[in-house]
Amino acid sequence: MSRILVVEDEDGLSGAIQEWLQDEHYVVTVESDGREAMNKLRNGEFELVLLDWMLPNLSGLEICQSFRKAGGITPILMITAKSTLSAKEEGLDSGADDYLTKPFSMRELSARVRALLRRPKTKPEMIIEAGGIRLDRKSLKVTKGEQTIKLLPKEFILLEVLMRHCGTVLSTEELVDHVWGSDSEITPDTVRSHVKSLRKKIDSKELPSLIKTVHGMGYMIEAD
Numbered sequence: 001m002s003r004i005l006v007v008e009d010e011d012g013l014s015g016a017i018q019e020w021l022q023d024e025h026y027v028v029t030v031e032s033d034g035r036e037a038m039n040k041l042r043n044g045e046f047e048l049v050l051l052d053w054m055l056p057n058l059s060g061l062e063i064c065q066s067f068r069k070a071g072g073i074t075p076i077l078m079i080t081a082k083s084t085l086s087a088k089e090e091g092l093d094s095g096a097d098d099y100l101t102k103p104f105s106m107r108e109l110s111a112r113v114r115a116l117l118r119r120p121k122t123k124p125e126m127i128i129e130a131g132g133i134r135l136d137r138k139s140l141k142v143t144k145g146e147q148t149i150k151l152l153p154k155e156f157i158l159l160e161v162l163m164r165h166c167g168t169v170l171s172t173e174e175l176v177d178h179v180w181g182s183d184s185e186i187t188p189d190t191v192r193s194h195v196k197s198l199r200k201k202i203d204s205k206e207l208p209s210l211i212k213t214v215h216g217m218g219y220m221i222e223a224d
Helices: 009-021 034-043 060-069 085-093 106-118 153-166 172-179 186-203
Strands: 003-007 027-031 048-052 077-079 098-101 127-130 133-136 141-144 147-149 212-216 217-222
Touching: 003 085, 034 060, 034 127, 034 172, 048 060, 048 106, 048 217, 060 077, 060 085, 077 085, 077 106, 085 186, 098 106, 127 153, 127 186, 133 153, 133 186, 153 186, 153 217, 172 186, 172 217, 186 212, 186 217
Parallel strands: 003 027, 003 048, 048 077, 077 098
Antiparallel strands: 127 133, 133 141, 141 147, 212 217
């Protein structure tokens, strides 16, 4: 359930990529503006970026260079109509990990995505613990003491996001972006229902809920 940021200003192409990748069970966020994409990349937690070269306000090349200069390690697949060898060299030298020339098949895109996601960036934090809950990203297993808690995919991602941001209030909008990606059909009621379902599975009757509601702001898990 990797999170992918797709930065593409052609609506038809970005929509097709988003639909394809979501069908392959990735969480996809789409951005069409270069500057907004840079902000999302700085503030988000993505496992992969699909980055168009030509973008409004800030080019993909500038985004890649700035992100790498700041120490960003997320794999970047540059997508562009520029097909010359010199353009490919420029894209890769800017910090991109791979280069895909338009037009391309979605099957090839999937193969490139899988290959990049297999590459180790740094030693990943596979185990997260908070409030007596242990979440294992590798095995997709959640335990509380000796008890295994069975979660639905979105519940697992929601819990992971809250645990990773332990001590920080996340707004409904931020949770939608982290868990569902750029999906306009997701409403605050969807988030509330998932939080309610998650609480039923992870909370103890005799103790306050692990997930705190901060009225007018969002949700959080308090730091231990």
